[in-house]
Amino acid sequence: MSIHTEPTAGIAVRVVQxxxxxxxxxxxxxxxxxxxxxxxxGTFTAVMGPxxxxxxxxxxxxxxxxxxxxxxxxxxxxxxxxxxxxKLTRLRRSRIGFVFQAFNLIGxxxxxxxxxxxxxxxxxxxxxxWLREVVERVGLGDRLHHRPAELSGGQQQRVxxxxxxxxxxxxxxxxxxxxxxxxxxxxxVLALLRSVVDESRQTVIxxxxxxxxxxxxxxxxxxxxxxxxxxxxxxxxxxxxxxxxLLGRRPLAAQGS
Numbered sequence: 675m676s677i678h679t680e681p682t683a684g685i686a687v688r689v690v691q692x693x694x695x696x697x698x699x700x701x702x703x704x705x706x707x708x709x710x711x712x713x714x715x716g717t718f719t720a721v722m723g724p725x726x727x728x729x730x731x732x733x734x735x736x737x738x739x740x741x742x743x744x745x746x747x748x749x750x751x752x753x754x755x756x757x758x759x760x761k762l763t764r765l766r767r768s769r770i771g772f773v774f775q776a777f778n779l780i781g782x783x784x785x786x787x788x789x790x791x792x793x794x795x796x797x798x799x800x801x802x803x804w805l806r807e808v809v810e811r812v813g814l815g816d817r818l819h820h821r822p823a824e825l826s827g828g829q830q831q832r833v834x835x836x837x838x839x840x841x842x843x844x845x846x847x848x849x850x851x852x853x854x855x856x857x858x859x860x861x862x863v864l865a866l867l868r869s870v871v872d873e874s875r876q877t878v879i880x881x882x883x884x885x886x887x888x889x890x891x892x893x894x895x896x897x898x899x900x901x902x903x904x905x906x907x908x909x910x911x912x913x914x915x916x917x918x919x920l921l922g923r924r925p926l927a928a929q930g931s
């Protein structure tokens with residue numbers, strides 16, 4: 675039986691029966707067990723779940739950082755399993771932005787050089803108007819010639835967000851982007867991601883363990899045992915925390931509330 679292979683208009687990322695198993699035989703571990711999900715353009719989705727639920731694996735496979743065992747991943751109209759490693763690398767550089775907990779900045783480069791790095795790697799001519807807008811949005815105009823070691827953690831994460839925006843990607847994947855930040859700085863970074871969605875119609879998919887961070891999103895998707903067990907539109911932090919607490923008390927019905 676063939677898997678549906680046509681992307682839907684207005685969908686930035688789509689996964690179809692996505693499965694990922696590590697190892698084989700009795701020792702095999704199923705991280706994803708046939709996940710179906712769509713992420714619309716211009717929306718902010720938080721992906722949550724307990725340790726081992728599959729949330730990080732979902733992000734890595736949807737972003738093309740890991741190959742699924744079966745199923746499909748669509749970025750716009752491109753199905754990733756059809757791509758060679760070279761073409762997949764090019765797609766990640768040109769159409770996907772990444773923001774990680776550890777910032778992943780190049781210490782020897784200035785803020786400006788770190789922001790421009792995806793353009794250099796892709797051989798793309800910078801758009802000075804867009805880059806000025808990005809720098810202004812992240813509030814780093816007076817830090818362009820500093821190096822990462824001269825910045826606070828929040829400033830470094832702002833550089834990482836600006837770098838992710840530099841190529842005007844179709845989607846930005848964030849893996850615990852506030853995990854290394856204090857509460858006040860985290861709220862500033864989350865407000866920046868929110869504004870990127872609201873003002874630039876960017877698509878953001880963020881893995882987080884923090885209900886407060888997730889409350890900035892338009893939608894919260896909760897995973898358990900490699901499956902979606904809750905898909906909630908615009909929940910507050912209290913509702914998110916309540917649903918996560920239920921995971922330890924009783925089974926949740928799949929794909930819904």
